[in-house]
Amino acid sequence: MSGTHADDFLRVIESHKGIIYKVANSYCRDDENRKDLIQEIILQLWLSFNKYNDQFKLTTWIYRIALNVSISFFRKEHRRTPISQPLPDGVLNLNENPAPEQNNAEIEKLYFFIRELKEIDRAIIILYLEENSHQEMAEILGLTQTNIATRISRIKQQLKLKFSLYKP
Amino acid sequence: MEDTEIINLWKSFDKKLEENLKLNKQNAEDITRIKVKSFLGSMKPIKLFTVLVGLLWVGLLDIIIISVFKGASPFFLLSAVVLVILNKLAIGIYLYQLILLFQVDISDTILSTQEKIASLKTSTLWITRLLFLQLPVWTTFYWSKSMFENGNPVLLVLQVLISLSFALLALWLFFNINYKNKDKKWFKLIFSGNEWTPAIKSMELLDQIRQYKEEGKGGKGERRKGGKVKG
Numbered sequence: 557m558s559g560t561h562a563d564d565f566l567r568v569i570e571s572h573k574g575i576i577y578k579v580a581n582s583y584c585r586d587d588e589n590r591k592d593l594i595q596e597i598i599l600q601l602w603l604s605f606n607k608y609n610d611q612f613k614l615t616t617w618i619y620r621i622a623l624n625v626s627i628s629f630f631r632k633e634h635r636r637t638p639i640s641q642p643l644p645d646g647v648l649n650l651n652e653n654p655a656p657e658q659n660n661a662e663i664e665k666l667y668f669f670i671r672e673l674k675e676i677d678r679a680i681i682i683l684y685l686e687e688n689s690h691q692e693m694a695e696i697l698g699l700t701q702t703n704i705a706t707r708i709s710r711i712k713q714q715l716k717l718k719f720s721l722y723k724p
Numbered sequence: 725m726e727d728t729e730i731i732n733l734w735k736s737f738d739k740k741l742e743e744n745l746k747l748n749k750q751n752a753e754d755i756t757r758i759k760v761k762s763f764l765g766s767m768k769p770i771k772l773f774t775v776l777v778g779l780l781w782v783g784l785l786d787i788i789i790i791s792v793f794k795g796a797s798p799f800f801l802l803s804a805v806v807l808v809i810l811n812k813l814a815i816g817i818y819l820y821q822l823i824l825l826f827q828v829d830i831s832d833t834i835l836s837t838q839e840k841i842a843s844l845k846t847s848t849l850w851i852t853r854l855l856f857l858q859l860p861v862w863t864t865f866y867w868s869k870s871m872f873e874n875g876n877p878v879l880l881v882l883q884v885l886i887s888l889s890f891a892l893l894a895l896w897l898f899f900n901i902n903y904k905n906k907d908k909k910w911f912k913l914i915f916s917g918n919e920w921t922p923a924i925k926s927m928e929l930l931d932q933i934r935q936y937k938e939e940g941k942g943g944k945g946e947r948r949k950g951g952k953v954k955g
Contacts, residue, residue, distance in 0.1 A: 562756040570747050574738065577745055599755050604831045617831055624830050624837045627929070647751045651744040663737045666730065674932055679834055685734040698833025703940045712727055719725040 565605050569598060572618050575686070577648050579619070582670050582682050583626035591646040597625045598647050612695065619683065619696045627675045669718040673711065680704065681711045764828055764841070771822050778815040782808055799867035806861045814854045817847055839933050845926035852914075853898045860891040903927040 569576070576597050584590040601621050608617055670678055676697070683693045690701040697704065725733075760766075785808045789801065824844045828837060864887050872880065905911045906924060915924060 562753065565756060566747075566749065566752055569752055573745055573747050574742050577741060578738075595751075595755065598752060599758065599760065600830055602756050603760075607831065609831075620831050620834065620837075623834050624832075627834070627838055628841055647748050647755065649746050649748060650741070651746070662733055666733055675929060676834065676838070676932055676936065685731060687731075696834065698835035699936060700940045703936065706939065707936075712730075715730060716725060716727075719730075 561605075565602055568605075568614065568618075569601070572615065573648055575615065575618055576622055577650070578686070579622040579626055579682060581667060582678055583629065583675075585667075585671060593626060593629050594646060594648050596629060597622045600625050613692070615688075616692060616695050619688075623679045623682075623696070627679070665719070665722060666715075669715055669722075672718070673714070677707065677711050680707050681715070684708050684711075764825055764844075768822065768825050771818055771825065775815055775818045775822065778811065778818065782811045782815065785811070797868045800865050803861040803865035803867075807858060807865075810854050810858050814851050817850050817854070821847055835933060835936065838929060842926035842930045842933065845923045846930060848923050849901055849915075849927075853901050856897040856901075857894050859894040860887055863887040863890050903931055 576594060580590050580593045580597060584593050601618065604617075604621060608614075670681055673681065679697060680693065683696060688696070690704050693699070693704050694701050699707075785804060789804050789808065793801065821844055824840050824847075828840045828844070830837060863883075867883075871883075901911070901914075906927060
């Protein structure tokens with residue numbers, strides 16, 4: 557790979573790092589596993605970077621890979637054996653207290669409830685909260701727009717119920 | 725909490741996340757220099773190796789069957805033929821897995837990719853089912869005509885009972901190792917190790933995918949379920 561190609565890739569990762577973090581955080585609560593998952597997602601993005609088809613939006617491609625890797629990663633019961641040498645530090649590092657203090661507990665709760673959903677429902681709600689259109693969601697997920705609309709409505713009901721029943 | 729509150733909560737975190745999330749450029753650059761196989765690519769050589777060893781094994785069994793065909797006991801021949809057929813089916817499953825491995829594209833849609841990966845993982849259960857189906861032939865290959873003509877009747881009855889029990893057990897396991905029984909005690913006992921976890925979780929995911937596909941057929945699936953909203 558040429559340096560320019562790698563530079564292009566790093567720019568893509570830099571500008572979409574939030575997507576990668578949020579997807580990984582929705583499938584992995586544990587810090588160490590999340591670090592591994594983020595590394596795996598970025599590695600798979602790099603390995604597929606040559607094959608990126610520009611008929612799709614860049615975010616569609618990133619969501620597909622990040623979600624596919626996360627769902628497959630989630631199926632493994634215990635920490636995976638990395639296919640590559642694990643890097644000493646994370647690729648994406650989050651400074652302490654990223655959320656406003658009053659929102660910390662609420663956002664933690666939201667992620668907790670999202671992690672309780674089934675794997676594909678989890679993907680749907682992430683894409684919905686990220687304000688993707690139904691058409692974009694259909695392209696990422698491979699579901700029909702009608703199917704997505706029905707599912708979103710059910711998942712929202714589930715989340716509302718979880719919030720209303722939650723007792724710390 | 726209302727929809728808008730949930731969305732606003734996500735957005736508020738999103739904003740802070742963009743401000744506080746730092747990319748470690750050195751580590752990211754290191755990733756671009758790592759020489760590794762693509763997703764699931766590392767599984768290809770072992771599957772290919774298994775297929776080759778399997779072909780050699782059934783080839784050897786075929787040669788043995790052909791060479792002793794005229795003189796061997798019919799019980800031995802029948803047992804060996806059944807064993808070869810089951811082994812050939814198992815090789816067929818490994819070939820199917822290899823095809824899936826070559827078809828999986830991690831940048832394809834979630835449903836398509838996950839269906840292939842989950843099918844790949846659950847197909848290992850098919851190999852286990854075939855393995856169980858081999859059980860009875862290991863109790864019959866040494867039978868002979870003289871055993872029935874001159875053997876001790878008590879031992880003979882015992883032998884037939886053992887083989888019959890193995891046959892029934894093998895058939896029962898073959899038909900009952902499936903997703904519906906995943907929560908049964910006997911199922912958990914057989915598939916208790918960590919190495920089975922991906923296969924069992926894949927069964928659950930395949931079930932989810934089937935439900936999505938069913939619902940995707942213009943809502944027909946939901947109507948068939950009496951319009952119930954699943955929680």
